[in-house]
Amino acid sequence: MTAVVETQDSPWLRFAVRRAGRLLVSVWVLVTAAFLMIHLIPGDPVRAALGPTASVDLVNARRAALGLNDPLWLQYLHYLGDLLTGDMRTSMISGLPVSQVIGDRLPATLELAVYAFALAVVVAIPLGAGMAVLTRGGRRRPVELAFTSTSAVLAVIPEFLLAVGLVYVFGVQLGLVPVAGRDGLDSYVLPVLSLAVGPAAVLARIVRVEMLTVLQADFVRTARAKRLPERLVYLRHALPNALTATITLGGLLLSGLVAGTVLAENVFAWPGLGSTIVQSILAKDYPVVQGVVLVYGLGVLVVNLAVDVVLALLDPRSTIRES
Incomplete structure (x- = not known):
């Protein structure tokens, strides 16, 4: 009981909890905005990236590889799971992991x-x-x-x-x-x-x-x-x-x-x-x-x-x- 009271009365702990909560909410908003960005772009982002001369089979294969054929909620869960494991997907152009591109x-x-x-x-x-x-x-x-x-x-x-x-x-x-x-x-x-x-x-x-x-x-x-x-x-x-x-x-x-x-x-x-x-x-x-x-x-x-x-x-x- 004493420990609980001390925790509630600790200004530094309240400060840390408040700032950590604010940071987590901000990170969630940022991640969600980054995820929605690709879905708010008019048209097919895969077709736009590969160009008008790309075959339908290639476009469909790339969409399947990116998981863009799944329901939006499932794509979001997969996106969060990948980020938690450090996987930021793969570049459409170079084929390199995005984490490697950013790290370089x-x-x-x-x-x-x-x-x-x-x-x-x-x-x-x-x-x-x-x-x-x-x-x-x-x-x-x-x-x-x-x-x-x-x-x-x-x-x-x-x-x-x-x-x-x-x-x-x-x-x-x-x-x-x-x-x-x-x-x-x-x-x-x-x-x-x-x-x-x-x-x-x-x-x-x-x-x-x-x-x-x-x-x-x-x-x-x-x-x-x-x-x-x-x-x-x-x-x-x-x-x-x-x-x-x-x-x-x-x-x-x-x-x-x-x-x-x-x-x-x-x-x-x-x-x-x-x-x-x-x-x-x-x-x-x-x-x-x-x-x-x-x-x-x-x-x-x-x-x-x-x-x-x-x-x-x-x-x-x-x-x-x-x-």
Whole structure:
């Protein structure tokens, strides 16, 4: 009885159960949507994939191999069972297991997303915090105007348009770095920059706003009253308290970066999941499309869960109380 009461009164356990339940429901919705995708496409997906010249016998055989002649509910159960055993079906075009196709391409996509996110954070946090210190109390209006205007413009430029501009300037005109492929460290420069510029601008603006708010807080004034060095006031007292909103937004931006790699990979001919899903859509290779959609969706869900956990660790009173 005591153990039951302790379990019910444990905020961390309630938090874990709530987040786990939310994750399971989200995964179920994602899997169901991926399954229905192939059935919502007008016409016969097998005929579309094999082309109009394919024989009727070949189309019927492929439909039978994919289980598309079974009732929809039975197909759904088979699909769930296959996913639970790690079977993501077989590519209609290459004949390779979808899990193998994804396994070969996923590392390249993860590299782009992680490197771009790391660059955005490394640039945005010191830039936003520094601008807050420089412009606090209405000081240096021209600097504040230049920062807000520039960051606003960079934040709204579409990633693919920025990628094309980077290719033209640094690849075609200056010839400094490669514009296509994944061969050597210099081939990472333009794709990572095209993905990192927008998120860095958004994060820097958020960091500045949060830092300005924290610098007016009572505990910062108390720290200054103790005559602590300004460096310690900013780094030890102000900056950590200004990062809560930044972490939340950073998680959303990382989720967006995972999906944003689709456009960047196609501009730079990057051999990742982004280029794979576009090629599969054009070739009507629906099992591969389903698999890649699942991977992208699960990536977003995992990032959101990680953000929730980090926020709970940094600010357990407010975050866990919501549970």
